[in-house]
Amino acid sequence: MNAALLATLLAATPASPGGVHDLEVDPGASSLRFAITHRLHHVEGRSTGVRGRAVIAHDGKVQAMVRVPVSSFDSGDGNRDSNMQAALEVERFPFVTVKAAGSLPPDAAGGPRPLTVPLVLAAEVDLHGVKVAREVPVQVTFEAGGAVHATGEFEVSLDAHRVERPSLFFVKIEDGCRIAFDLVLREARP
Amino acid sequence: MRLPSSLLLAALAALATPAPVHAGLLVEPLRPPLPADCPDPAPADLAPDPARVLVALASDPPAGDEEEKEKKAKPAPGDLDFDLLGAAETQEGPDPALMKRRRQMLTVHQGVGIALYSLQAATVVLGQLNYRDKFSTHMNTEKWRIPHKSFAYATTAAMVLNGALALAAPTPVKKPFRLDRVGVHKIAMFTAAAGIATEVGLGLYTHSREGYMDQQHLAKVHLAIGYATFAAMTVGVAALVL
Numbered sequence: 001m002n003a004a005l006l007a008t009l010l011a012a013t014p015a016s017p018g019g020v021h022d023l024e025v026d027p028g029a030s031s032l033r034f035a036i037t038h039r040l041h042h043v044e045g046r047s048t049g050v051r052g053r054a055v056i057a058h059d060g061k062v063q064a065m066v067r068v069p070v071s072s073f074d075s076g077d078g079n080r081d082s083n084m085q086a087a088l089e090v091e092r093f094p095f096v097t098v099k100a101a102g103s104l105p106p107d108a109a110g111g112p113r114p115l116t117v118p119l120v121l122a123a124e125v126d127l128h129g130v131k132v133a134r135e136v137p138v139q140v141t142f143e144a145g146g147a148v149h150a151t152g153e154f155e156v157s158l159d160a161h162r163v164e165r166p167s168l169f170f171v172k173i174e175d176g177c178r179i180a181f182d183l184v185l186r187e188a189r190p
Numbered sequence: 191m192r193l194p195s196s197l198l199l200a201a202l203a204a205l206a207t208p209a210p211v212h213a214g215l216l217v218e219p220l221r222p223p224l225p226a227d228c229p230d231p232a233p234a235d236l237a238p239d240p241a242r243v244l245v246a247l248a249s250d251p252p253a254g255d256e257e258e259k260e261k262k263a264k265p266a267p268g269d270l271d272f273d274l275l276g277a278a279e280t281q282e283g284p285d286p287a288l289m290k291r292r293r294q295m296l297t298v299h300q301g302v303g304i305a306l307y308s309l310q311a312a313t314v315v316l317g318q319l320n321y322r323d324k325f326s327t328h329m330n331t332e333k334w335r336i337p338h339k340s341f342a343y344a345t346t347a348a349m350v351l352n353g354a355l356a357l358a359a360p361t362p363v364k365k366p367f368r369l370d371r372v373g374v375h376k377i378a379m380f381t382a383a384a385g386i387a388t389e390v391g392l393g394l395y396t397h398s399r400e401g402y403m404d405q406q407h408l409a410k411v412h413l414a415i416g417y418a419t420f421a422a423m424t425v426g427v428a429a430l431v432l
Binding site: 040051053054055071079082083085090091092095099123133169170 | 269270272273274275278283284285286289290292293296297300301304361362363365366368370371372430431432
């Protein structure tokens, strides 16, 4: 009788304790890409020097923060990267930082795996020392092994961040800079 | 006289025990001490209003509310006033003055480069017209000689200036050489620079061979190197544009 009661209680307990998830970005498995457009070129670059952390509270509230060194972006052209660093005044503002917050649907964090959840996070992009608030759509996949995979993209205005846009042959690059992220997060080690 | 010990104990207990505060003490009107000859005035009501006391007491949080207060001080989920990563490691960045100078010099380099490419194109066209006038039509009017020579010197001057700008531009961000767009641009422009240097010497020598049998042959080589130089320059420009 007691054993049956214990079994019932255990069955009623969720698989995940529903506590706080403290997740860290796996830099080796994650990347952040940017794309800019000039009348003559479309340029893409990426950084694998992403540092980040996300906290999922028991009620599904999410807080995330990602930081990328400007000097880690590589567009495949050393000279262009150097010019990009000059335009972003890397010596004064060495990092691009994004903070985001939002809510997961109920039971998403402790639900079955794998599970993909679309989210729209309220975010703040700190680029060139200027913080701009915006919404960031994110596709979050809770993998069976415990890892969390977050992908998405958004556009930032270089003018809004007061970046003096670089030019080639006296034609400036376009204002919109597309940023795409592909982040793999794992439970932080204590 | 000896007091019974039980009575002594009772007296000590009475002294040690604080007198209970009468609940109605504050409600009693307080009277200021007055001299004995003073007529008894109307009693001044200095007692606090019990309702106000209640309000004042209600505004003071009980000890248990401190925890609640701390919770409210933390940013609510959804608020972006948080820092999950802590202070960033400080990185020694490149010298901003050098970065600015590099940008200025390379902007001028682009302008001079456009002029250089145009001058080289014009020099090649004028060189072709000069060759045709001298060796194809045999009219030998020399009407293209001075324009070709002028443009050739202007091209050389532009090449020297632009090469100096590129080489003298500081590189505060050190990077290994890669065969990327700028790598191709550099190789092509060094080739073009060598071509221009050769053209100056060969052009002067060809002109000095006036009346000799080999002048046409030298002029032909000079023309071919001119086209090759223009082609190298086109590759250099295309590497940046395409």
